[in-house]
Amino acid sequence: MKSTHVIDVCEGNLAMMDTASSLRLSELAPRVLQSEIRAMSVACDAMGGVNLAQGVCDTEVPAVVAEGAHKAIRDGLNIYTRLEGILRLRQAIAAQVARTHGIEVDPEREVLITSGATGAFQAACHALLNPGDEVVVFEPFYGYHLGMFKGMRIVPVPVALRYGTWELDLEAVRAAITPRTRAVVVNTPCNPSGKVFTRTELEAIGAIADEFDLFLFTDEIYEHFVYGNAKHVSPMELPGLRERTILMSGFSKTFSVTGWRIGYLIADAKWVGSIGYFHDLTYVCAPAPFQHGVADGVEQLPPSYYTGLARDHQEKRTMLVDALRDAGMTPHVPDGAYYILADASSIEGANAAAKARTLLKETGVGSVAGSAFFRPGGGEDLLRFCFAKKDADLVDACRRLRGRTR
Ligand SMILES: Cc1ncc(COP(=O)(O)O)c(C=O)c1O
Incomplete structure (x- = not known):
């Protein structure tokens, strides 16, 4: 047939x-x-362009982290770890969140080392949500969050942030909640908008989560990438939100090791057992030698490493913001993360995907169609550019953008 x-x-x-x-x-x-982001990366590589599409973050890996992984391999630490991850790394993470956020967690029962923040997210969805449950996500959103939900028959319910300022619309959040709503997802600092949720906003979301008895999933993978006066606040540090908050983060971005797949999840002990069970089913454990390399980094890198990271990326942000302005693509200047959404209305093309291809052809700079981050019809006049690139590549990209034919 x-x-x-x-x-x-x-x-x-x-x-x-x-x-x-x-x-x-x-x-x-x-x-x-194939996601639009990957498709652009492939097209960009094929023409030898500068890829500002994917958040691959090809900056230097801190020496202590790289050497720690090499040493672990040489020392034979290449077998499965406990499903929760090595205790040394869980302890180092617990100490770090206590120091930076005042969050006290038990490294034995409340911290899980995962296959990236993505593995944490997948396991948490399996353990805490049922098919048919609804989950509020803020738009513009990170596509993986939506894809993950849809793949589990969970229903993402986008709530638009106010366009351009990305301010939270609390009435819209309330209006989106139904008897089937089980969770709200917060990504702060946010990919792609660069929004850093303020303490006041998080308190308001927390109050809604409390009122409707919802989980608060929080993706904080860009926690160290904050600029100017913005300050990263984790919902977990707010009074009363500890039990319902599932904090997910990782080292892909902080140590420029996106391919190592080391992330973590922090939650109340009563959730972590089941989340660990599902993580084990898919990943067994996060890669063992890389857990050791990352543990060396968390234990040994001083606070100045993290402030330096933010400072360096703020400079990269300035470089790209200026180039986009000069190229006639007004940027939304991000407070955090390392992406810029820029106005693409001056670029030829029927929609954002076509505009991204036009720009690639004209300049050799790869970007992502803004439509990847909105419901159908949204983001068609936006392109997203990643600035977590080596300075030489970023300088090249800026030169190419400024040379745009207009
Ligand atoms: C918001 C967000 N969460 C998670 C990830 C992936 O993190 P990991 O590499 O730890 O899985 C990304 C990567 O681009 C991201 O932008």
Whole structure:
């Protein structure tokens, strides 16, 4: 029997796939096979351009972290760790969150080392949410959060932040809550908007979570990337939110080791057991020698490492903001993370994906269509640029952008 299956190869492009049998993709299999971000990275690499599309963060790995992993491999620390991760790293993380946020956690029962923040997120969704549950996410959103929910038959309910200022609209949050709502996701500092939620905003979200008895999932992977007067506040440090907050973060960005897959989750002990169970089913443990390298970094790097990271990235932000302005693409200047959403209305193209391709062709600079971060119809006049790049590459990208034909 011949059946025809429709797949959406790359947002917006429909393709038909003929199969000779009744074999077919599952109901949950993605309609988007390759994310727009990856597609742009591939196109950019193919033409030898400068890729500001993906948040790959190719800056230097701190020597102590790299050497710690090398040493662990040489010392034979290459086998499975406990499913919770090595105790030394859990202790180092507990000490760090106590020092920086005043959050007291038990490293034995409340900290889980995960396969990146992504692994933490997946395991937490499995353990705490059911198919059909609704979860509030703020728009513009990080696509993985939505994809993860959809892949588990959980329903993401986007709530728009006020366009441009990215201020929280509390009435909109309340209006989005139904009897099926189980959680709110906060990503602070936020990819792609660079929004850093203020203490007041987090308190207001916390009050709503309390009123409607919701989990607060918080993705803080960019916690050390904050600029100017912005200050990173974790919802977990706010009074009364400890039990319902599931804090997820990691070292991909902080130590420039996106490929190592080391993240962590902090939550009340009553949730961590089940979350660890699901993490074990998929990942068994986070890569052992890299856990040791990261533990060396968390134990030994001084506070100045983290302030230096923010300072360096603030300089990179300034470089790219200036270049985008000069190129006629007014940027939304981010308070945190390392992306810039810029106005692409002057670029030719029917939608943001086409505009990103036009810019790539004109300048060799890869960016991401803003539509990747909004519901259908949104973000079509925006492009996202990543500035966590080596200075030489960023300088090259800025030169290319300024040379844009207009
Ligand atoms: C908001 C956000 N969360 C999580 C991740 C992925 O983190 P990890 O590499 O620790 O899985 C990213 C990477 O781009 C991100 O932007």
